[in-house]
Amino acid sequence: MAIDRNLIEEEGCLHRFYKIVLGWDYIRLLKESSKNTAKEKDLGLKQVKDTYKDVDDYLATFEPLLFEEVKAQIIQGKDEEEETEWKMGIVVQCHETDGFHLLELFGEDWGSVSQNDLLLLSKEKFGDDKKRPTAYAFALVEHRLPDKLRLRMHLDGEIKRVDTNEVTTSKTLLKVRSRIMEQKVSWHMMKICSLSTIAREYVAMRSISSLPYKDLILKAADSIHNSEDQAWRISKPLMEYIQTNHNTTQLEAIRAGLSRRKFVLIQGPPGTGKTQTILGLLSAILHATPARIHTKGKISEIKRGPDLHIEDKKKQWLNASPWLTGINPRDAKMPKDGDDGFFPTTGNELKPEVVNSSRKYRVRVLVCAPSNSALDEIVLRLLSTGIRDENDRSYTPKIVRIGLKAHHSVQAVSMDYLVEQKLAGMDFQTADKQKQGGGARDRDTIRASIMDESAIVFSTLSFSGSSLFTKLNRNFDIVVIDEAAQAVEPATLVPLASGCKQVFLVGDPVQLPATVISPVAEKFGYSMSLFKRFQQAGYPVQMLKTQYRMHPEIRSFPSKEFYDGELEDGLDVKDRTKRLWHKYRCFGPFCFFDIHEGKETQPSGSGSWENVDEVDFVLLMYHKLVSSYPELKSSSRLAIISPYRYQVKLFRTKFKEKFGVDSEKVVDINTVDGFQGREKDVAIFSCVRASKERGIGFVADFRRMNVGITRARASVLVVGSADALRKDEHWKNLITSAEERNCLFKVSKPYADFFSDDSLASMAAEEAALDGLGPDDMDPDALGYDLPIEADQAPPDDDYGDDIGGGDDGGMDD
Numbered sequence: 001m002a003i004d005r006n007l008i009e010e011e012g013c014l015h016r017f018y019k020i021v022l023g024w025d026y027i028r029l030l031k032e033s034s035k036n037t038a039k040e041k042d043l044g045l046k047q048v049k050d051t052y053k054d055v056d057d058y059l060a061t062f063e064p065l066l067f068e069e070v071k072a073q074i075i076q077g078k079d080e081e082e083e084t085e086w087k088m089g090i091v092v093q094c095h096e097t098d099g100f101h102l103l104e105l106f107g108e109d110w111g112s113v114s115q116n117d118l119l120l121l122s123k124e125k126f127g128d129d130k131k132r133p134t135a136y137a138f139a140l141v142e143h144r145l146p147d148k149l150r151l152r153m154h155l156d157g158e159i160k161r162v163d164t165n166e167v168t169t170s171k172t173l174l175k176v177r178s179r180i181m182e183q184k185v186s187w188h189m190m191k192i193c194s195l196s197t198i199a200r201e202y203v204a205m206r207s208i209s210s211l212p213y214k215d216l217i218l219k220a221a222d223s224i225h226n227s228e229d230q231a232w233r234i235s236k237p238l239m240e241y242i243q244t245n246h247n248t249t250q251l252e253a254i255r256a257g258l259s260r261r262k263f264v265l266i267q268g269p270p271g272t273g274k275t276q277t278i279l280g281l282l283s284a285i286l287h288a289t290p291a292r293i294h295t296k297g298k299i300s301e302i303k304r305g306p307d308l309h310i311e312d313k314k315k316q317w318l319n320a321s322p323w324l325t326g327i328n329p330r331d332a333k334m335p336k337d338g339d340d341g342f343f344p345t346t347g348n349e350l351k352p353e354v355v356n357s358s359r360k361y362r363v364r365v366l367v368c369a370p371s372n373s374a375l376d377e378i379v380l381r382l383l384s385t386g387i388r389d390e391n392d393r394s395y396t397p398k399i400v401r402i403g404l405k406a407h408h409s410v411q412a413v414s415m416d417y418l419v420e421q422k423l424a425g426m427d428f429q430t431a432d433k434q435k436q437g438g439g440a441r442d443r444d445t446i447r448a449s450i451m452d453e454s455a456i457v458f459s460t461l462s463f464s465g466s467s468l469f470t471k472l473n474r475n476f477d478i479v480v481i482d483e484a485a486q487a488v489e490p491a492t493l494v495p496l497a498s499g500c501k502q503v504f505l506v507g508d509p510v511q512l513p514a515t516v517i518s519p520v521a522e523k524f525g526y527s528m529s530l531f532k533r534f535q536q537a538g539y540p541v542q543m544l545k546t547q548y549r550m551h552p553e554i555r556s557f558p559s560k561e562f563y564d565g566e567l568e569d570g571l572d573v574k575d576r577t578k579r580l581w582h583k584y585r586c587f588g589p590f591c592f593f594d595i596h597e598g599k600e601t602q603p604s605g606s607g608s609w610e611n612v613d614e615v616d617f618v619l620l621m622y623h624k625l626v627s628s629y630p631e632l633k634s635s636s637r638l639a640i641i642s643p644y645r646y647q648v649k650l651f652r653t654k655f656k657e658k659f660g661v662d663s664e665k666v667v668d669i670n671t672v673d674g675f676q677g678r679e680k681d682v683a684i685f686s687c688v689r690a691s692k693e694r695g696i697g698f699v700a701d702f703r704r705m706n707v708g709i710t711r712a713r714a715s716v717l718v719v720g721s722a723d724a725l726r727k728d729e730h731w732k733n734l735i736t737s738a739e740e741r742n743c744l745f746k747v748s749k750p751y752a753d754f755f756s757d758d759s760l761a762s763m764a765a766e767e768a769a770l771d772g773l774g775p776d777d778m779d780p781d782a783l784g785y786d787l788p789i790e791a792d793q794a795p796p797d798d799d800y801g802d803d804i805g806g807g808d809d810g811g812m813d814d
């Protein structure tokens, strides 16, 4: 087997992980978290640094922080469980091995419990009654059967500080230990959380000492510079394609990849074509050959087989990919509204892959992303545009998307679907045996063969640590990680643990980082990505500088503030993002509305904030916009974004109240964090915080600000309190920039006056702002369009002017 992952060592470090976690006292964790009693110095925590002197230094930093994150996930698991659901089980078998108790629990109803879940086992149910239980301990689910759970427990004592490994005895654990061996004893159990992902991250982190590029990771520097001879080259036709379809900085990034530098970092600010660059990279690296082959002059004479008719080519290709039969199922599965963060696949025919002699150098690539949605976005993009081969022919390579929750539009290349297709292609008897459940192992074999046959495997970071990867016959040569700045370092190490030859990290550390649940781990820098750490340490980063998303007026501030003024606009961006509503300065491209009388409030019991005044103003603005420009009445075109969950909730409720429709049909309302990686024509950003005394909380995080103000193609309309926001340096700069550009509007109550005809007329933009819009775009009838609201749903005392309430097409969802 090519991938050996060093199973014994892996098992050893997993044992350490489980011994520490399973030994913890659940009630102590809850108490420490609610009262904040655990002292940072007692936890042995160290700040994440840019470089590390050796593996011990690295592990001494990351290990305690990772365990803090596990604790936070356990506590959060408790908070998320709306009702504590206790199940019952009877111990039918128990034995001790390697310091663990392995037991079989018999029961009838396990609820949603699955493998790798952390459970709490207790003699008594406990919860709100404040009665402290006498015997309880954590257990890990190793296997779930309909009537049995195989569990692992560690009942020897508790390791409170992972840096000292000191074991303290625990009375509760001892009590469990004394009873658990007794058979036929019944226990209550409750699911706490899944440990799958974090356990994989732990194993990956511990595996650093055996990685070929261990020193590179520790020092964040590459001491070996590849010579020209080690670089890889691509054929002339493919190079010509790449040169004409990529801008200078994208090309530099692809060249850096071909230089075979071990780690290539590509920073992609908003809209700069990260995905396009990844696809260009895939074309290049899948069809590259060592430079010395070129110098022998062979590559220009690629041997071709006889030119086959398209049908024969398709037949050949289907022979090689028997599971892909029939019409392209992707086309049938696309969502109607092509937005949804995905791209339409119309016109995407399956094109045969023509393999020629130069393919003997073909590498195998693993593409990962931190989330399913980010992953599916690249998969779908590859499916819709294909990549290029060495003769500059577009084709869809053999790919598989593994893991759970694949978006329906990429089902056709998901592992489960491909396995079913393979089974369907088998002879009847074999398939029947499989379907009867006898062939779990054979299914694994089919999965492994699909993985082996695929040129590109797509997986989330976490799933790349699953057992499926240990069954591969051939290792991956190259790992590409998209949204790499949104993953904590141990998560990024998961796909690297198998020891590939080259790694591409693509992301943008100036946008939101990974979510870290533990405030203390966060404080010590655990949310820093490997990308960010390398960049801080001075590792070379290829930055993509030409943006194709935003109107130049939207681009100018984030470029200056966050990217040293280096962002440029693609050739026709200005014309593409010009809109009719730019006729009024208050509708963009860039505006700041100072809601100076606005009040922030914190709903009791929540850590979140809301601002009713901003909601009122935004609703009026929304109404005015969509009344005049009804094409904006669509959730695929207009977004309302806020940093706070409660403000998002309030917007949704008010939409329903005021307009009588579910907001999701007419506007996309979400948190900033939920909008990363997405774009809309118009984005209204409600900042919420409005107190000069209290500060502005996490609105001050410049990465959140950057994401919030870079989602829009045509108009970004920022709504906030200038006085409160000015306390922060970046926000002060934004407000000053708005002032200088004459697009800061101080808005007083009643807000409806702001959108009166006279007021709007006073905000008419200069003609120059509308240059380039065709006569059709200027249709004056577009103005004054009534927003249809059913009469009985019209608010009694609305501020929405005279033109509402008379709609006759029954609702806003068009």
Ligand SMILES: Nc1ncnc2c1ncn2[C@@H]1O[C@H](COP(=O)(O)OP(=O)(O)OP(=O)(O)O)[C@@H](O)[C@H]1O
Residues within 6 Å of the ligand: 245, 246, 247, 250, 268, 269, 270, 271, 272, 273, 274, 275, 276, 277, 548, 549, 570, 677, 678, 679
């Ligand atoms: N070299 C280029 N020439 C012209 N258009 C380009 C080029 N590169 C990218 N684009 C266009 O820019 C848009 C954004 O590209 P892409 O989706 O690849 O960006 P991204 O960086 O992945 O986006 P995000 O910021 O959402 O992550 C797309 O419409 C794409 O076609």
